[in-house]
Amino acid sequence: MPTTKLTIPAFWQAGSIEDVQHGRETIARKLCGCFNELCGIGSDGRDGYTRLAWTREDARLRLWFATMALDRGMTVTVDAAGNQWAWRGVPTPDNPGVAAGSHLDSVVHGGAFDGPLGVISAFLAVDELAARHGADGVPVGVANFSNEEGSRFHAACFGSRVLTGVIKPDDALAREEDGSTLAETFASFDAILREEMADQLPSRKAALFAGAHAPRTETYGTDEALLRSIASFVELHVDLGVHVDRAHVPVAVQAGIWPHGRWHVAIDGQSNHAGTTPFDFRRDALVAFSKVCLKVEETARELGMLATIGRVAVKPNGINVIASHVDTYIDARAETDEVLNEFVKRMGTYVRHASTQGPCRVKLNRMTRTPDSHFDAHVCGTICEAASDELDVPVRPFSMGAGHDAGILSDWGVPAGMIIVRNDTGVAHSRFEHATLADCADGVLALAASLDALAAEVSEQRESA
Numbered sequence: 359m360p361t362t363k364l365t366i367p368a369f370w371q372a373g374s375i376e377d378v379q380h381g382r383e384t385i386a387r388k389l390c391g392c393f394n395e396l397c398g399i400g401s402d403g404r405d406g407y408t409r410l411a412w413t414r415e416d417a418r419l420r421l422w423f424a425t426m427a428l429d430r431g432m433t434v435t436v437d438a439a440g441n442q443w444a445w446r447g448v449p450t451p452d453n454p455g456v457a458a459g460s461h462l463d464s465v466v467h468g469g470a471f472d473g474p475l476g477v478i479s480a481f482l483a484v485d486e487l488a489a490r491h492g493a494d495g496v497p498v499g500v501a502n503f504s505n506e507e508g509s510r511f512h513a514a515c516f517g518s519r520v521l522t523g524v525i526k527p528d529d530a531l532a533r534e535e536d537g538s539t540l541a542e543t544f545a546s547f548d549a550i551l552r553e554e555m556a557d558q559l560p561s562r563k564a565a566l567f568a569g570a571h572a573p574r575t576e577t578y579g580t581d582e583a584l585l586r587s588i589a590s591f592v593e594l595h596v597d598l599g600v601h602v603d604r605a606h607v608p609v610a611v612q613a614g615i616w617p618h619g620r621w622h623v624a625i626d627g628q629s630n631h632a633g634t635t636p637f638d639f640r641r642d643a644l645v646a647f648s649k650v651c652l653k654v655e656e657t658a659r660e661l662g663m664l665a666t667i668g669r670v671a672v673k674p675n676g677i678n679v680i681a682s683h684v685d686t687y688i689d690a691r692a693e694t695d696e697v698l699n700e701f702v703k704r705m706g707t708y709v710r711h712a713s714t715q716g717p718c719r720v721k722l723n724r725m726t727r728t729p730d731s732h733f734d735a736h737v738c739g740t741i742c743e744a745a746s747d748e749l750d751v752p753v754r755p756f757s758m759g760a761g762h763d764a765g766i767l768s769d770w771g772v773p774a775g776m777i778i779v780r781n782d783t784g785v786a787h788s789r790f791e792h793a794t795l796a797d798c799a800d801g802v803l804a805l806a807a808s809l810d811a812l813a814a815e816v817s818e819q820r821e822s823a
Contacts, residue, residue, distance in 0.1 A: 405467040457590075460762075469787065511535050
C-alpha cells in the first residue's frame with residue numbers, strides 16, 4: 359500500500375515518530391498533520407505564536423475548526439457566547455452527550471500546545487470512538503472556547519464565562535480595548551471571517567461560515583440549554599508546569615483549580631521635565647509602579663502563593679518625560695481562598711497607604727475573581743481508571759494553579775474533569791513549551807478511553823430510566 363510521507367512539525371524532533379509505541383502510529387501521524395495545518399497561523403518563525411481572539415488569526419483557526427468538524431460529518435455550530443461546538447449526534451437536555459475540547463487562542467508569543475493540543479486531541483478522540491463503536495450512540499462533542507487566555511478585553515476564559523453567565527452580556531459588549539468596544543470588534547471580525555472564506559470551495563462556504571461566524575450581539579449571552587445538554591466534559595491540556603513531569607508519567611488528572619483572580623492597578627502622577635524637576639518635586643507614576651511590583655512579589659512570597667505583574671502601560675511613555683500615569687494588572691493565585699483573600703487585603707492596605715502618604719494616587723480594582731474549583735469527583739475517578747487501563751500506567755490527580763474553561767463549566771454545574779499531558783520543559787506561555795509526540799499520542803488514547811467510559815455511563819442511565 360502507498361504511504362503518505364510524514365512531515366513532523368519543527369517543535370518535534372525528527373526521531374519522534376520512532377518513540378511512539380506500537381499501535382499509536384496512526385494517532386501520531388494525525389497529530390503531526392493537524393499541528394502542521396496550524397503552524398503557519400500566527401507564527402513569525404521565531405517567537406512562538408500570537409493568536410488573539412477576534413483577529414484574522416482567530417478567523418483562520420475558527421475556519422480550521424469548522425473544516426475538521428465537517429470532514430468528520432459532525433454538525434458544527436456557534437453558541438450564544440461565540441464558542442464553537444462540533445457534535446456527532448444531537449445533544450439535548452433530555453438526551454445529553456459527552457464533550458471534550460479546549461481553546462485555539464494564545465497569549466502573545468505563546469507556545470504551540472497550550473489550547474490547540476486539547477482541541478486536536480478531542481477530534482482525534484472522536485475518531486477513535488468512531489473506529490471502536492461506529493457513529494451511533496451517545497452524542498459526542500468538541501469545543502473551541504473563545505478568548506480563553508483573556509489576552510483581550512481583560513478576562514480569562516471569556517467565552518465560557520459569558521456562556522455560564524459569570525460575565526453578563528451587557529458588561530462584555532461594552533468593554534473597551536484600543537478605543538473599540540467588544541460589540542464593535544464583533545462587527546469587524548465578521549468582515550474578517552468573510553474575507554478569509556474567499557478561497558474556500560463555494561459548496562462549503564455556507565456550512566463553514568455557519569460553524570465559524572462571529573458572535574451575534576443581539577443574542578450574545580448564556581446558553582443554558584446547551585449546558586444542560588452536556589452530561590460530562592473533559593478538557594485535555596498540556597501541563598503548564600512540572601507537575602506531571604515530576605510524577606514520571608505521560609498524563610495526569612487535574613482534580614481542582616486554585617482560586618485566582620486579576621486586579622487592575624491605576625497610578626496617577628504628574629508629567630514633568632526629566633532634566634529640570636528635582637526629586638522632591640516629582641510625582642513619578644513609574645517609580646510608584648516599581649514599588650507596587652516589589653510589594654506584590656514580597657507579599658506573595660510571604661503567603662506562599664503566586665502573583666505576577668505581566669502587563670503595563672505607561673503615559674506619556676517618553677524618554678525625557680516623567681511618567682504621569684501607569685495602568686498595570688496583577689494576576690494572583692493561591693492554594694486556598696483564605697490565602698488569596700489575605701493577599702488582596704494586604705495589597706489593599708498598601709495601596710491606601712501609598713495614596714495618602716506618597717506623591718501618587720494608587721487605585722486597586724478587582725477585574726475577575728474565581729474561587730477554588732473542585733472537578734466532579736466521579737468524573738475524575740472515571741478518567742483516572744479509564745486512562746490507567748488504557749495506558750497501563752498509574753494516572754493520579756493533582757490540584758493546579760492554572761484556570762481553564764472546564765473549571766468554569768464545572769462551577770456552573772457541568773460534571774467536568776481534566777487530563778494533563780506532560781510538559782518536558784516545564785515552560786508555558788512561551789515557544790519553549792513542549793510535549794513529546796509519544797506523550798501527546800498517549801493523551802489522545804487517555805481522552806478517548808475517558809469519553810468512552812463516560813458515554814457508557816450515560817447509556818446505562820438512559821436504559822435504566
